[in-house]
Amino acid sequence: MSFKPIGNVSNFADKETMQLLALWKESVSIVELEKAVSEELIFEDYTHYIVVHDPLKMEFPEKRDEWNKRFCRHAGVSVVELIKVDKNKIYFKGLFAENEASIYSILPYTSFDSPEADFPPAGMEILKKQTMDVALPQVNGKTILDVGCGVGSLTLQMARMNSEAKVTGIDLLEDTMKQCRLNAIAYDIENTAFKAASVYELPFGENSYDTVTCFFMLHHLDDIPKALSEVKRVVSCGGKVLAVEPLDHNHGTERGIQDWIEHFEKAGFSVETQQISRAVFISAKPN
Numbered sequence: 126m127s128f129k130p131i132g133n134v135s136n137f138a139d140k141e142t143m144q145l146l147a148l149w150k151e152s153v154s155i156v157e158l159e160k161a162v163s164e165e166l167i168f169e170d171y172t173h174y175i176v177v178h179d180p181l182k183m184e185f186p187e188k189r190d191e192w193n194k195r196f197c198r199h200a201g202v203s204v205v206e207l208i209k210v211d212k213n214k215i216y217f218k219g220l221f222a223e224n225e226a227s228i229y230s231i232l233p234y235t236s237f238d239s240p241e242a243d244f245p246p247a248g249m250e251i252l253k254k255q256t257m258d259v260a261l262p263q264v265n266g267k268t269i270l271d272v273g274c275g276v277g278s279l280t281l282q283m284a285r286m287n288s289e290a291k292v293t294g295i296d297l298l299e300d301t302m303k304q305c306r307l308n309a310i311a312y313d314i315e316n317t318a319f320k321a322a323s324v325y326e327l328p329f330g331e332n333s334y335d336t337v338t339c340f341f342m343l344h345h346l347d348d349i350p351k352a353l354s355e356v357k358r359v360v361s362c363g364g365k366v367l368a369v370e371p372l373d374h375n376h377g378t379e380r381g382i383q384d385w386i387e388h389f390e391k392a393g394f395s396v397e398t399q400q401i402s403r404a405v406f407i408s409a410k411p412n
């Protein structure tokens with residue numbers, strides 16, 4: 126690359142998280158510039174920027190050849206959303222660059238002045254919005270646990286919507302949890318905690334959560350009964366479990382709404398379900 130570096134990136138992009146680009150898009154990276162951020166670089170009324178950076182060094186699996194071509198070649202270029210600026214640090218959402226990647230250029234892209242300049246959401250994002258419009262308003266209580274929280278975007282939404290509650294997110298990797306904490310700091314959300322753990326062995330006592338959420342995660346698991354028995358252990362007696370599962374894709378076993386009802390009933394829950402587009406919303410109460 127013939128550009129000169131002007132700064133570098135910090136985030137907690139690990140290989141596993143980067144495999145889920147749709148999730149990674151929601152993460153915040155810090156771009157640390159060698160000099161304080163100048164007005165020529167960041168314009169007051171712009172929301173999005175184009176950032177030129179080192180490309181990803183990782184290789185996506187073979188069937189994602191298209192991603193390798195797009196993200197891992199000679200230059201990395203990301204369209205990012207500006208979250209905030211703090212001295213020589215810029216917090217950007219949507220940067221497809223690894224930790225410590227160099228930054229070469231930052232250009233303004235869209236401004237508040239052109240609200241019609243929108244980024245059309247992809248299929249999964251539409252489904253997520255449709256299901257979350259129904260699921261998130263049903264999350265309540267003082268203690269909320271988001272199981273398989275990924276990079277924490279839904280956890281943070283729940284924390285915003287339940288400002289009196291403590292919202293805890295868990296997922297498998299400590300680096301992903303560090304990224305969740307960075308996202309929470311970037312958005313000034315304080316009522317969250319993130320812990321690396323597996324749903325098979327939740328590091329919490331019995332009856333400790335008023336609401337437990339499992340959004341788009343159960344179909345990733347090999348042993349759903351074991352996961353649901355752990356979830357049942359930590360949810361409080363009068364509490365509830367809210368889950369959303371896709372009906373149009375799976376990781377090996379095809380399941381319909383009835384299969385999900387049976388899983389929850391066998392684990393000792395009373396279940397109500399609602400089909401929302403290509404997904405099922407499950408609301409389950411311990412018996």
Ligand SMILES: C[S@@+](CC[C@H](N)C(=O)[O-])C[C@H]1O[C@@H](n2cnc3c(N)ncnc32)[C@H](O)[C@@H]1O
Nearest residue numbers: 273274275296297322323324325340341342345
């Ligand atoms: C499709 S993502 C959904 C993330 C998030 N709930 C959302 O909807 O934005 C599925 C998540 O489940 C997590 N996961 C898979 N197996 C898990 C396990 N045994 N315990 C906890 N999380 C797990 C993955 O790491 C991944 O972050």
